[in-house]
Amino acid sequence: GAVVSQHPSRVICKSGTSVKIECRSLDFQATTMFWYRQFPKKSLMLMATSNEGSKATYEQGVEKDKFLINHASLTLSTLTVTSAHPEDSSFYICSALSPGGGIIEPQHFGDGTRLSIL
Amino acid sequence: SQQGEEDPQALSIQEGENATMNCSYKTSINNLQWYRQNSGRGLVHLILIRSNEREKHSGRLRVTLDTSKKSSSLLITASRAADTASYFCATDATGTGGFKTIFGAGTRLFVKA
Numbered sequence: 001g002a003v004v005s006q007h008p009s010r011v012i013c014k015s016g017t018s019v020k021i022e023c024r025s026l027d028f029q030a031t032t033m034f035w036y037r038q039f040p041k042k043s044l045m046l047m048a049t050s051n052e053g054s055k056a057t058y059e060q061g062v063e064k065d066k067f068l069i070n071h072a073s074l075t076l077s078t079l080t081v082t083s084a085h086p087e088d089s090s091f092y093i094c095s096a097l098s099p100g101g102g103i104i105e106p107q108h109f110g111d112g113t114r115l116s117i118l
Numbered sequence: 119s120q121q122g123e124e125d126p127q128a129l130s131i132q133e134g135e136n137a138t139m140n141c142s143y144k145t146s147i148n149n150l151q152w153y154r155q156n157s158g159r160g161l162v163h164l165i166l167i168r169s170n171e172r173e174k175h176s177g178r179l180r181v182t183l184d185t186s187k188k189s190s191s192l193l194i195t196a197s198r199a200a201d202t203a204s205y206f207c208a209t210d211a212t213g214t215g216g217f218k219t220i221f222g223a224g225t226r227l228f229v230k231a
């Protein structure tokens with residue numbers, strides 16, 4: 001089946017560091033990818049929708065300058081947490097929509113990145 | 119925005135018992151899905167039910183959908199300790215903002231051996 005690879009799986013860094021998370025669709029072209037944030041014991045919150053070749057669409061309350069999204073190819077989207085602070089610590093999960101996805105089949109999720117800012 | 123609500127929030131049962139989780143949503147949907155998440159891991163897709171379907175089975179899983187009540191249920195039969203995880207419903211919809219998936223709050227299931 002379709003596979004989405006998310007890297008890194010875990011990041012621990014100092015406050016003020018910028019962190020880049022990659023999301024790759026390994027065996028299909030994903031024109032649309034999604035980025036979610038999940039707090040402990042909570043549900044997934046959609047942060048933004050990433051469309052290949054165009055600007056990402058951010059959900060209300062999500063800072064565009066804080067969470068930079070780039071979807072430069074049909075198989076790769078990146079999320080950069082700029083100047084990260086302890087409150088940005090969270091579990092970030094990406095997903096990719098395959099052709100026909102959303103109607104015929106669901107999104108395919110990465111394994112998530114646990115970000116810890118000291 | 120649409121938000122799924124799930125109940126119970128947490129469920130503890132003995133191995134072999136059935137587990138039922140419910141989900142409600144607020145707007146029209148294309149389909150509804152159930153996902154499983156082990157602690158600290160990504161989501162595993164369990165089952166998708168389309169808006170024109172009422173019931174679907176997959177192994178020990180049974181999902182129902184009532185679009186008139188905007189609700190769905192997930193039944194896990196003959197539960198096992200390995201079923202311990204969080205379970206989320208998610209609804210897909212296409213609106214003015216494009217395609218979007220909204221997740222419910224989740225049910226944390228604990229199956230005691």
